[in-house]
Amino acid sequence: MEQLSGLDAAFVYFEAAGGAHVSSFAIYDPATAPGGTVNFGDVAAHIGARLGADRAFRSALARVPLDLDHPYWLRDKNFELSRHLHHLTLPRRGDWRQLCELVSELHAQRMDLHRPPWDCYFIDGLGKIDGFPDGAFVVLFTMHHSAVDGITGMGIVGALHDPTPEIRPAPPDNWNPEPRPSPLNLLVRAAVSYARRPPQLLSAARHSVPVVARMPVAVTRLMSTDRVEHGLFGGVPHTRFNDRTDSRRNFDGRAYDLAAIRAARTRVRGATVNDVVLAGIGGALRRYLLDKGELPESSLVTVIAMQEHIKGRRGANQLAVARASLGTNIADPLSRLRAAHESSTRSKAFIEAVGPRSFVEYAEFLPGALLVPAIRLARAAHLGQYWDTSWVANTYVTTMRGPQSPLYLVGARMIASYGFTPFSQRNGLMHSAVSYCGRMLVSINGCPAVLPDIEHYGDCMDASFAELLPRADLDIASRVRPIPAR
Numbered sequence: 001m002e003q004l005s006g007l008d009a010a011f012v013y014f015e016a017a018g019g020a021h022v023s024s025f026a027i028y029d030p031a032t033a034p035g036g037t038v039n040f041g042d043v044a045a046h047i048g049a050r051l052g053a054d055r056a057f058r059s060a061l062a063r064v065p066l067d068l069d070h071p072y073w074l075r076d077k078n079f080e081l082s083r084h085l086h087h088l089t090l091p092r093r094g095d096w097r098q099l100c101e102l103v104s105e106l107h108a109q110r111m112d113l114h115r116p117p118w119d120c121y122f123i124d125g126l127g128k129i130d131g132f133p134d135g136a137f138v139v140l141f142t143m144h145h146s147a148v149d150g151i152t153g154m155g156i157v158g159a160l161h162d163p164t165p166e167i168r169p170a171p172p173d174n175w176n177p178e179p180r181p182s183p184l185n186l187l188v189r190a191a192v193s194y195a196r197r198p199p200q201l202l203s204a205a206r207h208s209v210p211v212v213a214r215m216p217v218a219v220t221r222l223m224s225t226d227r228v229e230h231g232l233f234g235g236v237p238h239t240r241f242n243d244r245t246d247s248r249r250n251f252d253g254r255a256y257d258l259a260a261i262r263a264a265r266t267r268v269r270g271a272t273v274n275d276v277v278l279a280g281i282g283g284a285l286r287r288y289l290l291d292k293g294e295l296p297e298s299s300l301v302t303v304i305a306m307q308e309h310i311k312g313r314r315g316a317n318q319l320a321v322a323r324a325s326l327g328t329n330i331a332d333p334l335s336r337l338r339a340a341h342e343s344s345t346r347s348k349a350f351i352e353a354v355g356p357r358s359f360v361e362y363a364e365f366l367p368g369a370l371l372v373p374a375i376r377l378a379r380a381a382h383l384g385q386y387w388d389t390s391w392v393a394n395t396y397v398t399t400m401r402g403p404q405s406p407l408y409l410v411g412a413r414m415i416a417s418y419g420f421t422p423f424s425q426r427n428g429l430m431h432s433a434v435s436y437c438g439r440m441l442v443s444i445n446g447c448p449a450v451l452p453d454i455e456h457y458g459d460c461m462d463a464s465f466a467e468l469l470p471r472a473d474l475d476i477a478s479r480v481r482p483i484p485a486r
Helices: 006-017 040-049 096-108 150-160 183-225 258-265 273-292 333-354 357-365 368-380 454-468 471-477
Strands: 021-029 059-062 072-075 085-094 118-126 137-144 250-257 301-307 319-325 395-401 412-420 429-436 439-446
Touching: 006 137, 021 096, 021 150, 040 085, 040 118, 085 096, 096 118, 096 137, 096 250, 096 412, 150 395, 250 258, 250 412, 250 454, 258 273, 258 439, 258 454, 273 301, 273 333, 273 395, 273 429, 273 439, 273 454, 319 333, 333 454, 412 429, 412 439, 439 454
Parallel strands: 085 118, 301 395, 395 429
Antiparallel strands: 021 137, 021 412, 059 072, 118 137, 250 439, 301 319, 429 439
């Protein structure tokens, strides 16, 4: 057995407040596969042959009684692949909106944490959708966040796919199941673990000493140049996205030319592709809220995830978070890009200055025995409706650099891939951007309670990204279309 890190375990604890899983779905063109077709049986057999690629596929959670210590990953002797694979067909040759509604419903479902926490859905029946070839199919993966983050997720994607239509031999599988430990065994392990905590806490504190020493200098340096709208130290405005949300989800996905985005970043010295993404999202939010007559005077703020896996560090999730301005109070797209770049640069510099390592180390001491009952009590009392999380951020943005060469599943070429992230109460809009094969694929995760017209928001995003492109790239701008175009 392998014990979860504190950060991984936190996602298990926060399952008490709602779903803490991630989902991704990819669209495939079967024309490159043997025979030009792929069915559910082909995908099921392929996944079954590659279960040895990652321990997450056949590992179940073994929770310590009363959550007195972090759970363990157990090689589940009762694993049955058929319980994780599902075949769905869209009704009446489904269109893009029907597909979005289906994947949203699947993501909204809670996971069964008594078995390996993942599910795979093969979806066919796609009709004549612009941007999709005939016979296209979708594969949706849902996995608990305790087992995967962006980087580890990309590793699993790489293990299941091939770089060419030719299917590689399955990797060796040395998996051996193990019996589930008794509650007494887990309690004994907890006692041993707690005996080790003082030295671990001392180590974390020792690493914190230089952080504390650097903190005044870092804060002073940032405060001397930072403005409230940069989102580092000031408050953030309340928006509809921070109103009360429920368990429903909706989705839209858009795709943009990566070469055009790279060209756009050259308009501001030092700007990155991620900065262009932030500015594009900021422009979309500005357009949408202006249309509703709800645009705040100060800029909306986002939380951005910084993922960096360090060799030898335990845990699937290794990340830190930073806040940045989206420049929604700025009409000029170039000025908005500059503001987003300045804000994200300072925020990341601050995180680097204080060091994300301590955050990960102190996560080991999260008290699950206290967190879980508190979360359940808050949920039962509906306390989330009284807690305004807009003081944290108005929305969340994650970005990942994906492969720029095509990937193939059972010989079928991946056309595009989109994702869902977990929600927290009163945060009804999330964005996930991943580059793949010369395009930037932006996933819009919403809650209908606060974003009922998600397609309109997607159209606002199209217009925002188009206006960010330099005039020399207007021919590229004309090819910037959602995937699929409607």
